[in-house]
Structures are given as structure tokens and as C-alpha cells.
Amino acid sequence: MKTKPSFTVNKLSLAIISVISAATLLAATPVYSQEPELTPVRDPGEVIPIEPIEVISVTGRLRSSASEATEERREQIAVADIMGSEQISRTGDGDAAAALRRVTGLTLKDGKFIYVRGLGERYSSTSLNGATVPSPDPTRNVVPLDMFPASIIESLSVQKSASANSPAAFGGGHVDIRTKSIPADFFFKASVGGRYNTNDSDDSYTYNGGGNDWTGQDDGTRSMPSNINDTIGQYGGISPIDIVSGSNGTVNYQAAQTINRDLALGLYRDMTIQNQSTDPAVRGDIAIGDRWDITDDIIFGALSAVSYKKQAENYTKREVELDGDSSQVQIENQKDTVGTDSIVQVSGMLNLGLEIGYNHKIETFTTYLQDTSDDVSLGIEETIDTLGEPNALQVYNIDYEERTLISNQIKGHHFIEDLNDAEFNWKYSDARSERYAPNEVSYTYNVVLDDNNELLSRNLNTQDAPKYVYSRLNDDSINYGWDLSYPINLDDAIVKLTTGYEYFERTRESYATRLGLDVNLSPTDANGSILAGDFDDIFSDSNITNDTLDLELKDASTDTEDYIAAEKNDAVFVSMDIDFDDVWRVYAGVRYEDFRRVTLPIDPDGEISDEGGRYDLADYVIAEDGWFPSLSLTWKQTDTTQWRLGASKTIVRPDLREVSPVRFQDPVTGFDFFGNPELESSDILNLDLRWEYYSDNGNNFSVGAFYKDVDAPIEPIQRISEAGRQLKFYNAESGYIYGVETEFLQELEFLGSEGSIWEDFFVAGNLTVGDSEIEIEPNGEIDPTNNTRRMTGHSQWVANLQLSYDSSDSYHSATLVYNVFGERIAYGGRGGLDDVYEKPFHSLDFTYTFFPTTSTTVKLKAKNILGETTEYEQQSYQVYAKDPGTEYTLQFSYEY
Numbered sequence: 001m002k003t004k005p006s007f008t009v010n011k012l013s014l015a016i017i018s019v020i021s022a023a024t025l026l027a028a029t030p031v032y033s034q035e036p037e038l039t040p041v042r043d044p045g046e047v048i049p050i051e052p053i054e055v056i057s058v059t060g061r062l063r064s065s066a067s068e069a070t071e072e073r074r075e076q077i078a079v080a081d082i083m084g085s086e087q088i089s090r091t092g093d094g095d096a097a098a099a100l101r102r103v104t105g106l107t108l109k110d111g112k113f114i115y116v117r118g119l120g121e122r123y124s125s126t127s128l129n130g131a132t133v134p135s136p137d138p139t140r141n142v143v144p145l146d147m148f149p150a151s152i153i154e155s156l157s158v159q160k161s162a163s164a165n166s167p168a169a170f171g172g173g174h175v176d177i178r179t180k181s182i183p184a185d186f187f188f189k190a191s192v193g194g195r196y197n198t199n200d201s202d203d204s205y206t207y208n209g210g211g212n213d214w215t216g217q218d219d220g221t222r223s224m225p226s227n228i229n230d231t232i233g234q235y236g237g238i239s240p241i242d243i244v245s246g247s248n249g250t251v252n253y254q255a256a257q258t259i260n261r262d263l264a265l266g267l268y269r270d271m272t273i274q275n276q277s278t279d280p281a282v283r284g285d286i287a288i289g290d291r292w293d294i295t296d297d298i299i300f301g302a303l304s305a306v307s308y309k310k311q312a313e314n315y316t317k318r319e320v321e322l323d324g325d326s327s328q329v330q331i332e333n334q335k336d337t338v339g340t341d342s343i344v345q346v347s348g349m350l351n352l353g354l355e356i357g358y359n360h361k362i363e364t365f366t367t368y369l370q371d372t373s374d375d376v377s378l379g380i381e382e383t384i385d386t387l388g389e390p391n392a393l394q395v396y397n398i399d400y401e402e403r404t405l406i407s408n409q410i411k412g413h414h415f416i417e418d419l420n421d422a423e424f425n426w427k428y429s430d431a432r433s434e435r436y437a438p439n440e441v442s443y444t445y446n447v448v449l450d451d452n453n454e455l456l457s458r459n460l461n462t463q464d465a466p467k468y469v470y471s472r473l474n475d476d477s478i479n480y481g482w483d484l485s486y487p488i489n490l491d492d493a494i495v496k497l498t499t500g501y502e503y504f505e506r507t508r509e510s511y512a513t514r515l516g517l518d519v520n521l522s523p524t525d526a527n528g529s530i531l532a533g534d535f536d537d538i539f540s541d542s543n544i545t546n547d548t549l550d551l552e553l554k555d556a557s558t559d560t561e562d563y564i565a566a567e568k569n570d571a572v573f574v575s576m577d578i579d580f581d582d583v584w585r586v587y588a589g590v591r592y593e594d595f596r597r598v599t600l601p602i603d604p605d606g607e608i609s610d611e612g613g614r615y616d617l618a619d620y621v622i623a624e625d626g627w628f629p630s631l632s633l634t635w636k637q638t639d640t641t642q643w644r645l646g647a648s649k650t651i652v653r654p655d656l657r658e659v660s661p662v663r664f665q666d667p668v669t670g671f672d673f674f675g676n677p678e679l680e681s682s683d684i685l686n687l688d689l690r691w692e693y694y695s696d697n698g699n700n701f702s703v704g705a706f707y708k709d710v711d712a713p714i715e716p717i718q719r720i721s722e723a724g725r726q727l728k729f730y731n732a733e734s735g736y737i738y739g740v741e742t743e744f745l746q747e748l749e750f751l752g753s754e755g756s757i758w759e760d761f762f763v764a765g766n767l768t769v770g771d772s773e774i775e776i777e778p779n780g781e782i783d784p785t786n787n788t789r790r791m792t793g794h795s796q797w798v799a800n801l802q803l804s805y806d807s808s809d810s811y812h813s814a815t816l817v818y819n820v821f822g823e824r825i826a827y828g829g830r831g832g833l834d835d836v837y838e839k840p841f842h843s844l845d846f847t848y849t850f851f852p853t854t855s856t857t858v859k860l861k862a863k864n865i866l867g868e869t870t871e872y873e874q875q876s877y878q879v880y881a882k883d884p885g886t887e888y889t890l891q892f893s894y895e896y
Contacts, residue, residue: 074642074692074694076159077163077577077585077587077632077634078159078160078161078162078163078166078587078630078632078646079159079160079161079632079644079646079688079690079704079706080157080158080159080160080161081103081104081157081158081160081743082155082156082157082158083099083100083102083103083155083156083158084154084155085150085153085154085155085180087099087102088150088153088156089150093150095145095146095147095148095149095150096145096146096148096150096153096156096175096177097113097114097144097145097146097148098146098150099150099153099156100114100145100156100158100175101114101800101819101843102800102802102817102819103156103158103766104741104742104743104766104768104800105117105118105160105739105741105766105768105798106158106173106798107795107798107821107824113144113145114145114175115172115793115794115795116158116160116172116173116175117160117172117173117706117708117737117739117741117768117770118172118737118739118768118770118772118791118793118794118795118796118798118824119171119172119708119737119791119793119794120791120792120793121793122652122654122655122658122714123170123171123172123652124170124171124172124173124174124175125167125169125170125174125175126143126145126174126175126176126177127167127174127175127176127177128176128177128179128365128367128407128409128429128431129176129177129178129179129365129409129411130176130411130427131407131409131427131429131431131479132167132429132477132479132504133405133407133429133431133433133477133479134405134431134432134433134475134476134477134506134508135433135475143405143433144371144403145175145177146371147345147369147371147403147405148177148347148369149285149307149309149345149347151285151287151305151307151347152179152180152305152307152347152349152367153177153178153179153180154178154179154180154181155178156175156176156177156178157175157176157178158173158174158175159173159174159176160172160173160688160706161630161632161646161648161686161688162628162630162646162648162649162650162686163575163587163589163630163632163648164498164573164574164575164589164590164591164628164630165483165498165500165573165575165589165591167502167571168571168591168593168626168628168649168650168651169593169650169651169652169653170650170652171650171652171682171684171686171708171710179349179351179365179367180287180303180305180349180351181303181351181353182289182291182301182302182303182351182352182353182363183289183290183291183301183303184291185290185291186289186290186291187287187288187289187290187895187896188287188288188895188896189285189286189287189288189893189894189895189896190284190285190286190287190893190894191284191285191857191891191892191893191894192282192283192284192891192892193282193283193284193859193889193890193891193892194280194281194282194283194889194890195280195281195283195311195887195888195889195890196280196281196887196888196889197313197314197885197886197887197888198867198885198886198887199313199314199315199316199883199884199885200278200312200314200885201278202278202314202338203275203276203277203278204275204276204277204278204279204312204314204340204342205273205274205275205314205338205339205340205376205377205378206273206274206275206276206340206342206376207270207271207272207273207274207376207398208270208271208272209221209222209374209400210222213342213344213374214310214344215344215346216344216345216346216370216371216372216402217370217372217402218400218402218436218438218439221268222268222400222438222439223438223470224438224468224470224513225263225266225267227262227263227266228263228266228513228515231259231263232555237555238260238263238515238553238554238555260551260552260553261544261545261547261551263553264517264539264544264551264553265541265544265545267468267515267517267539267553268439269535269536269539269540270536271398271441271443271535271536272534272535272536272537273376273378273396273398273535278312278314278340279312281309281310281311281312282308282309282310282311283307283308283309283310283311283889283891284307284308284309285305285306285307285308286305286306287303287304287305287306288303288304288305289301289302289303289304290302297356297357298354298355298356298357299354299355300352300353300354300355301352301353301354301355302350302351302352302353303349303350303351303352304348304349304350304351305347305348305349306346306347306348306349307345307346307347307348308345308346309343309344309345309346310342310343310344310345311342311343312340312341312342312343313340313341313342313343313884313885314338314339314340314885315338315339315340315341315882315883315884315885316336316337316338316882316883317336317337317338317339317377317379317880317881317882317883318334318335318336318337318878318880318881318882319334319335319337319879319880320333320334320335320877320878320879320880321333321334321879322833322874322875322877322879323384324832324833325831325832325833326785326832326833326834326875327832329833329875329877330384331384331387331877332383332384333381333382333383333384334381334382334387335379335380335381335382335395336379336380337377337378337379337380337395338377338378338379339375339376339377339378339397340375340376340377341373341374341375341376342373342374342375342376343371343372343373343374344370344371344372345369345370345371345372346368346369346370347367347368347369347370348367348368349365349366349367349368350366351363351364351365351366352364358415359414359415359416359417360412360413360414360415361412361413361414362410362411362412362413363410363411363412363413364408364409364410364411365407365408365409365410365411366407366408366409367405367406367407367409368404368405368406369403369404369405369406370402370403370404371402371403371404372400372401372402372403373399373400373401373403374398374399374400375397375398375399375400376397376398376399377396377397378394378395378396378397379394379395379397380392380393380394380395380447380449380453381393381394381395390448390449390450390456391446391447391448391449392447392448392449393444393445393446393447393461394444394445394446394447394455394458395442395444396441396442396443396444396445396535397440397441397442398439398440398441398442399437399439399440400437400438400439400440401435401436401437401440402434402435402436402437403433403434403435404433404434404436405431405432405433406431406432406433407429407430407431408429408430408431409427409428409429410427410428410429411425411426411427412424412425412426412427413425419486420486420487420488421487422484422485422486422487423484423485423487424482424483424484424485425482425483425484426480426481426482426483427479427480427481427482428479428480429477429478429479429480430476430477430478430479431476431477431479432474432475432476432477433473433474433475434472434473434474434475435471435472435473436472437469437470437471437472438470438472439468439470440467440468440469440470440471441466441467441468441469442466442467443460443461443466443467443535444460444461444464444466445458445459445460445461446458446459446460446461447459457532458532459531459532460519460531460532460535460538462518462519462520462531465516465517465518465519465554465556466516466517466519466535466539467514467515467516467517467556468514468515468516468517469512469513469514469515470512470513470515471510471511471512471513472509472510472511472512473508473509473510473511474508474509474510475506475507475508476506476507476508477504477505477506477507478503478504478505478506479502479503479504479505480502480503481500481501481502481503481571482500482501483498483499483500483501483573484498484499484500485497485498486498492580492581493578493579493580493581494578494579495576495577495578495579496576496577496578497574497575497576498573498574498575498576498577498589499572499573499574499575500572500573501570501571501572501573502570502571502572502573503568503569503570503571504567504568504569504571505566505567505568505569506565506566506567506568507564507565507566508563508564508565508566508656509564510562510563510564510565510657511561511562512557512561512562513555513557513561514555514556514557514561515553515554515555515556516553516554516555516556517539517551517552517553517554518551518552518553518554519531519538519549519550519551520549520550520551530543530548530549539551555604557604561604561663562601562602562603563599563600563601563602563656563660564599564600564602565597565598565599565600565656565660566597566598567595567596567597567598567656568595568596568597569593569594569595569596570593570594571591571592571593571594572591572592573589573590573591573592574589574590575587575588575589575590575630576588576589582636583635583636584633584634584635584636585633585634585635585636586632586633586634587630587631587632587633587634588629588630588631589629589630589631590627590628590629590630591627591628591629591630592625592626592627592628593625593626593628593651594625595622595623595624595625595653596621596622596623597621597622597623597653597656597659598620598621598622599620599656599659599660599675599677600620600660601620601660608620619677619678620659620660620677622653622659622681624681626651627649628648628649628650628651629648629649630646630647630648630649631646631647631648632644632645632646632647633645633646640693640694640695640696641691641692641693641694642691642692643689643690643691643692644688644689644690644691644692644704645688645689646686646687646688646689647685647686647687647688648685648686649683649684649685649686650683650684650686651681651682651683651684652681652682652684652710652713652714653681653682654676654679654680654681654714654729657675658675658676658679658714658729659675659676659677659679660675660677672726672727673716673726673727673728673729674726674727674728674729675728675729676728676729676730679714679729679730679731680712680731681712682710682711682712682713682714682731683710683711683712684708684709684710684711685708685709686706686707686708687706687707687708688704688705688706689704689705689706690702690703690704690705690741691703691704697747698745698747699744699745699746699747700743700744700745701742701743701744701745701746702741702742702743702744703740703741703742703743704740704741704742705738705739705740705741706738706739706741706770707736707737707738708736708737708738709734709735709736710734710735710736710737710774710791711734712731712732712733712734713731713732713734713735713774713791714729714730714731714732715729715730715731715732715774715776715791715792715828716728716729716792716827716828717729717730717776717782717784717827717828717830718782718827718828718829718830727827728781728782730776730779730782732774732775732776732777733774733775733776733777734774734775735772735773735774735775735791736772736773737770737771737772737773737791737794738770738771738772739768739769739770739771740768740769740770741766741767741768742766742767742768743765743766744763744764744765744766745762745763745764746762746763746764747759747761747762748761748762748763759808760805760806760807760808761803761804761805762804763801763802763803763804764801764802764804765799765800765801765802766798766799766800767797767798767799767800768797768798768799769796769797770794770796770797771790771794771796772790772791772794773788773789773790773791774788774789774790774791775787775788776788776789776828782830783830783831784828784829784830785828785829785830785831785832785833785834785835786828786829786834786835789825789828789835790824790825791825792824792825792826792827792828793824793825793826794824794825795821795822795823795824796822796823797821797822798820798821798822799818799819799820799821800817800818800819801817801818802815802816802817802818803815803816804816810851811850811851811852812848812849812850812851813848813849813851814846814847814848814849815846815847816844816845816846817843817844817845817846817847818842818843818844818845819843819845820840820841820842820843821840821841822840823837823838823839823840824837824838825837825838826838826872826880829874833874833875834874834875835874836872836873836874836879836880837872837873837874838870838871838872839871839872839873841868841869841870842866842868843863843864843866843868844864844865844866845861845862845863845864845865846861846862846865847859847860847861847862848860848861855894855895855896856892856893856894856895857891857892857893857894857895858890858891858892858893859889859890859891859893860888860889860890860891861887861888861889861890861891862886862887862888863886863887863888863889864884864885864886864887865886867885867886868884869881869882869883869884870882870883870884
């Protein structure tokens with residue numbers, strides 16, 4: 001049962017806090033902590049005074065912290081997994097996404113998104129300190145978890161079975177990211193580090209950007225000129241014919257050309273891609289916190305942290321498009337790319353807490369996350385007509401985007417003594433996420449290569465005009481709620497009745513403008529020598545001003561670029577939690593949700609688009625409500641073993657971008673995705689059974705089984721189109737998924753005699769095996785090759801293995817971590833071609849930490865030691881591959 005909230009700690013809590021450095025930012029150090037003279041939290045009606053202790057020295061850092069996380073998992077009413085900050089530090093993972101792949105049944109997608117039990121990211125939900133936050137990524141349903149640096153994370157909770165107090169909209173799991181809590185005493189910690197990747201031996205690709213790029217924010221260099229918007233607003237377009245007709249013929253064609261030329265001059269054109277030596281990566285963190293006794297009954301605490309990371313990630317990538325069927329396959333298109341993704345990540349956190357007596361605590365959490373990517377690439381593309389020929393296309397791409405998330409939260413926890421110590425909790429959160437992409441530029445050259453693929457000649461491809469894309473997505477949300485729990489003490493049971501209410505509201509605006517630079521040679525350059533130059537030379541001020549180029553700036557936006565959306569969800573819930581003599585625990589609850597959403601595509605004139613009469617306004621509106629029951633039964637078989645049984649009904653609703661008929665591009669495959677207003681929500685029946693063993697010395701083992709029946713699962717499926725690779729979201733007929741999960745943590749002292757080195761080692765790991773199946777019926781737009789197949793993103797097995805060492809003198813700590821998942825469908829094939837599979841990625845990482853003093857730490861991390869490559873395969877052809885390289889990081893920390 002839940003105890004009263006308090007910042008105060010008892011001896012055991014302080015020992016754990018001193019070990020895991022609960023308010024620090026990075027890896028654990030040898031801890032010797034002075035306990036503050038505070039009164040511990042009491043159970044109702046009981047005060048337990050304690051004597052202050054002067055020095056605590058604890059070894060086995062991970063095992064202590066893992067035991068705390070394990071104990072929390074043990075007391076959960078639902079099937080859940082918990083990962084504490086020390087466990088994250090142990091494996092050396094730098095963000096929430098990388099850390100969560102260590103959890104049983106979880107796999108990582110694209111380095112950002114988590115698949116729980118083989119279900120795609122749309123089947124997961126994410127909260128920050130218990131509050132729902134919006135995503136700054138328009139191509140995904142959930143928040144990209146790589147935005148949350150490990151330095152601000154206190155713990156990660158993955159709830160795999162439903163409860164009435166959690167959102168009904170999840171199928172695989174609900175991830176709650178908990179930021180650092182108020183410290184037990186004053187602390188200051190700073191760290192600095194660097195990174196080297198084996199790909200750094202190659203030169204980076206870059207261009208002349210803005211002056212503030214090191215901060216991760218554009219200084220306006222890349223932004224769309226204001227006169228373009230003004231011209232579109234005044235004339236209805238930017239081409240000469242638009243300007244002439246928009247002015248009712250009062251502006252002559254020559255004047256219109258002058259306006260168009262001025263618009264082109266306003267574009268940022270210093271976009272020639274060039275090589276330079278790869279800059280060294282830097283990263284650093286600073287944190288400070290303290291707590292103060294204002295009076296005998298009032299305690300105030302504060303914690304602030306700032307993190308910064310800047311690095312250039314070089315990569316090579318291969319993309320292949322196939323045509324034909326299973327009997328005859330040919331390469332339709334292939335592209336080999338080298339590039340550099342320059343990343344700047346900045347995070348800040350300010351958490352405050354106020355404790356009033358034993359019964360009241362109020363906390364605030366302010367979190368700022370910024371993740372900027374400047375991806376510059378150069379690719380050689382060959383089509384079916386040029387394969388084996390010296391002719392090819394040289395494709396340049398610059399994709400700059402800023403993703404930010406700002407969240408403000410306040411929570412209250414209160415015990416009401418006059419109401420039998422009833423517990424009242426409340427929360428309020430507002431958050432804003434933004435994706436700002438002012439500079440997505442692409443241009444292509446026709447090139448001639450020799451036998452060694454060396455460049456012989458090139459000429460700007462005027463058939464595929466250079467493109468500028470300016471886009472912005474703003475997502476604002478409000479989330480508030482309360483719950484009241486009333487305990488009833490019976491002779492042999494404790495009953496807790498809970499009721500509550502939660503409200504969530506989100507509004508989104510997504511806009512994009514596509515501009516094209518149509519180029520024709522002027523009579524003064526009949527031989528095309530100008531078009532053989534660099535991009536900034538071709539589109540120089542003089543070439544545009546002197547009409548050396550016959551240039552026209554066009555608005556290439558389509559009717560499916562912009563949309564606005566809003567959604568609201570009211571939820572009420574009631575539950576009953578009965579603990580029979582600490583042997584049987586029964587939880588039963590029901591949640592009612594009233595969900596409303598409208599998603600409106602906007603045409604270039606600012607009007608609601610009906611897609612040429614295909615849809616009416618009612619098709620863009622979703623209004624549904626439902627009851628979502630949940631039941632769990634826990635049997636504590638012995639002091640060390642227990643059984644869990646859970647059953648629940650949940651739902652997965654299509655995301656805003658999935659139901660809006662707008663186009664967006666998948667950042668990994670480069671496929672064009674289209675939303676579908678006809679999508680329906682997916683009802684899910686969930687069944688869970690798990691057996692858990694917890695030994696007194698921290699060893700534990702669990703094995704569980706799960707089954708999910710999914711009605712109308714949402715799947716991305718290739719559509720029939722002559723415009724290249726396109727995917728659209730559709731409802732399959734039905735689907736199910738099942739599996740078995742095992743997890744263990746075992747010390748290795750039994751391998752040797754007392755006092756042997758084996759006492760310093762332990763192993764941990766987990767394994768998930770299972771299968772899934774969906775039924776897909778063809779229609780006029782899709783012709784799936786396999787009408788019955790596994791669910792997209794589902795791996796039939798996932799494994800993690802960890803070998804860790806803590807020296808008995810507390811100076812050394814080391815961990816070797818292995819992670820692998822079975823092949824999974826990236827997207828379904830059509831027209832006779834087989835499905836596309838993502839191949840297993842064998843991840844082997846090593847972390848070593850040295851504690852020279854009680855205040856300093858040195859950490860070395862090696863990532864992807866095996867040099868694995870992300871690969872997709874179709875019909876035995878490698879259709880996608882990306883090499884992330886092997887990464888080494890070195891970090892120094894000081895704690896006061």
C-alpha cells in the first residue's frame with residue numbers, strides 16, 4: 001500500500017539514495033553521505049524517531065539500486081518493469097530510448113521509438129512525470145524518446161497491463177519518464193566528455209549555415225523570406241502568371257518577372273555542400289540541488305540541471321527499390337549515400353518541492369528539451385535505365401530541423417487525517433512541442449562516372465528543379481486530473497477505494513511550403529557551362545540579377561501539405577484494491593473515456609480541403625466513448641514468490657497525422673506516407689500471467705505469458721501508385737499477438753569460495769519469444785502479397801544479456817551488455833513482392849567506470865563493438881542499409 005509522501009528518508013532509503021545518487025546526473029560514484037537530521041515518514045498513526053548516522057559506505061551499487069526498482073515492480077498492481085537511474089548509468093545509455101531497449105520485451109526503432117512486446121510505437125503511450133505530453137515529430141505517434149537525456153532521468157516505468165488510473169489508449173505498454181527528484185542534501189555535480197566514432201575518420205559533409213548553429217537554433221539565415229508570404233497573400237501565388245492575374249492585369253509581365261526575381265534573391269542560396277574534417281564531439285552536464293528546513297513543519301527543496309551535447313555523426317546508407325514479383329525481380333532504383341548528421345541537444349530542468357508537515361507535499365517540474373539535427377548528404381542514384389551505365393544522378397540533400405519540448409507541471413499529494421487518512425492527489429500540466437524545419441533543400445546533378453565511380457562531368461538537372469521546403473508543427477496540450485483514495489481496514493484485509501477524473505486537450509497546427517527553382521539556359525549560356533558549377537555559383541546574385549539564368553520561382557506545395565487538428569478526452573475511473581492479509585491482492589477497476597477529435601486538411605487558399613469531393617466534414621471528425629475494465633489478481637505464494645494474473649480492455653486510436661490525408665516522409669526509408677480519414681480505432685483484449693521470484697539477497701527471476709487480441713489493427717501498407725514508393729495507413733481485418741517473457745538477475749558468488757573474485761560479478765538478462773498474425777484484405781488501392789502475415793514491427797524473439805562487475809574496494813565497475821532482436825517486418829510487400837524485413841541487429845556495448853576518489857568518476861563507453869549495420873531485406877536483396885559505426889565516449893565527473 002502507498003505510504004504518505006515525504007522528502008524525508010529513513011536509514012535504508014538514505015543508504016539507497018547515497019548509493020544511486022538520486023539527484024545526480026551521471027554515473028554512480030563511491031558514496032559516503034551525511035544523513036540530514038530529519039524525521040522519517042510515518043505510517044498512519046505511528047511516528048518512528050531515528051538517530052542520525054554519520055557515514056554510510058555501500059558497495060554493489062547496481063544491485064542496491066536494482067533492488068529498489070525491483071521492489072517497486074513487486075508492489076505494482078499491474079504487470080510492469082522499472083529501470084532506475086543507476087541501472088541506466090551502468091549500461092552507459094545516453095537517453096531514454098537507448099535505455100528502454102534493456103527492458104524485457106522492448107526493442108528500439110530508428111534510435112528513437114520503443115516497440116513494446118513487438119507492437120509498433122503507435123501501440124505505446126508516453127507520459128512525463130505522469131502527465132501526457134505532445135510529440136514534436138510529425139511522423140510518429142509518440143514522443144521521440146531520444147530527446148530525454150539520461151542525465152535528467154530518475155527512473156523509467158513500463159506498465160504492460162492496464163489499470164483504471166492509466167490512459168486506455170495503449171496496447172503494448174505505457175512508458176512513464178520520471179525526472180530527477182529533490183535531493184536529500186546539498187549536492188553539486190559537473191561532468192564533461194567527448195566522443196569518437198569509427199566513421200569520424202571520414203570527412204564530414206557541411207555547408208555554410210547560421211552563426212548560432214552551435215546552440216542548436218537557427219539565427220534566421222535559413223528562414224523563408226517574409227516577402228514570399230507577402231506576395232502569396234497579395235497575388236495568390238508567386239509565379240509571374242499568378243502575379244499578373246492577381247493584379248487584374250495592372251502589372252505587366254516584365255514587372256512580374258522582376259518581383260519573381262526579387263523573391264529568388266531572398267532565398268538563402270549559399271548551400272553548396274563541402275567536406276571538412278570531422279569536429280570533435282563535446283558533451284557536458286551540470287546539476288545542483290539542496291533542501292532547507294523553513295520551519296519545523298515546512299521543508300523546501302530545489303533541483304536544477306543543464307545538459308549539452310554537440311557531435312557530428314557520419315554515416316553511409318544504401319537504398320534499393322525493387323520491381324516485379326517473386327518469380328522475376330529487378331532493381332528499379334538504387335541509391336548509395338554518404339552524409340553527416342550534425343546534432344545539438346540541450347536540456348534543462350528545474351524541479352521544486354514543498355513539504356508541509358507529514359501529510360502534504362507539492363512539487364513542480366519544469367523540463368526543456370531541444371534536439372537539433374542538420375543532416376547533409378550526397379547520394380549517387382541509378383535508375384533501371386542507367387544501371388551499369390556511366391550516367392547517374394548526384395543527389396544533394398540538406399535537412400535541418402529543430403525539435404523542442406517545454407513542459408510545466410505541478411502536483412499535489414495530501415493525506416486527510418480526519419477522513420481515515422484518505423489520500424488525495426492532483427496534477428496540472430501544460431506542454432508545448434514544436435518541430436521547426438526551415439531548411440530542407442534538395443538539388444540534383446546529371447553526372448558521368450568512370451569505371452571507378454570517379455566523377456568525369458556534371459550538370460545541374462533542370463528537369464528535377466531544386467526544392468526548398470519550409471515547415472513548422474506546433475502542438476500544445478493541457479492535462480489535469482485528480483484522484484481520491486479511501487482506505488478501509490478490516491480484520492483480515494485492507495481495502496482501498498479510488499475514484500478520479502482526468503482531462504486531456506491537444507491542438508496542432510502543421511504547415512509546409514514547397515518552393516521550386518525552375519531553371520532554363522539563357523541564350524548567353526548555350527553550352528551550359530554555368531550549370532556545371534557549384535550550387536551557390538549557379539544561383540549567384542549576379543546570375544539572377546543579370547538574367548543569365550531563365551529562372552522562375554514556383555510554389556510547389558500540394559493540397560495535402562497543411563492541416564490543423566484538435567482533440568479532447570474526458571476520463572473518469574473507479575477502482576477497488578483489496579489486500580487479504582498480504583497474501584492475496586485483488587484489483588478491479590473501470591475507466592470511461594469520452595474522446596473527440598477533428599483533423600482538417602487545409603488547401604493552399606486556406607480553405608478546408610475535401611480532396612476533390614472525396615470527403616466531407618463529417619469524415620474528419622471522430623467522436624467515440626467507451627468503458628475500459630481492468631482486473632488483476634496477485635497471489636503471494638511465499639515470502640519470495642508471487643503470481644500475477646491480469647485482464648483488461650484497451651484501445652489504440654489513430655494518430656492525428658494518420659487520419660489527415662496529408663503527405664509526410666518517413667525519415668528512415670524516405671517513403672511518402674499518406675493519412676487516411678477512414679481509419680478506425682483498434683479495440684484490444686489483453687491477458688497477462690506472470691510468476692515472480694525475489695530472493696533476500698537481490699537475485700530475482702520471473703517468467704510470464706501474454707496474449708492480445710487486436711480488432712482492426714492499423715498497418716502501413718504500400719499503395720498502388722506510379723509516383724514511386726508510397727505507403728498509406730489501413731485497418732487490417734483482425735490480429736493477435738502472444739508471447740512468453742523471462743527475466744533474471746543472479747549474483748555469481750556460488751561459482752567460487754568465500755572471498756573469491758566471483759562475489760564481485762553478477763549477470764542479468766531477459767528473453768521474449770512469441771508470434772503474431774494479422775489478416776489484410778486487398779482493395780482498390782492495395783494489393784498485399786501476403787494477406788496473412790506477422791504484424792509490422794513484431795520480432796519473434798528479443799534477448800538482452802548483461803555481465804557486470806563491482807570491485808570489492810569500490811574503485812572499479814564494468815558492464816558488458818548484449819542486445820538483439822529477431823527479424824521484423826518493416827512494411828508489407830505488394831504486387832507479388834515479399835514483405836520487407838528488418839534484419840537482426842547484434843548490439844554489444846561495454847562500459848567501464850573508475851572511481852579514483854569519493855568525488856570523481858571516469859567513465860569509458862564502447863558502443864556497437866561488433867560494428868553492426870542496420871539492414872532491411874526483400875526477396876534476398878538488401879533494400880536498405882545504414883552503418884552507424886562503433887562509438888567510444890570518455891567522461892569525467894566531479895561531485896561535491
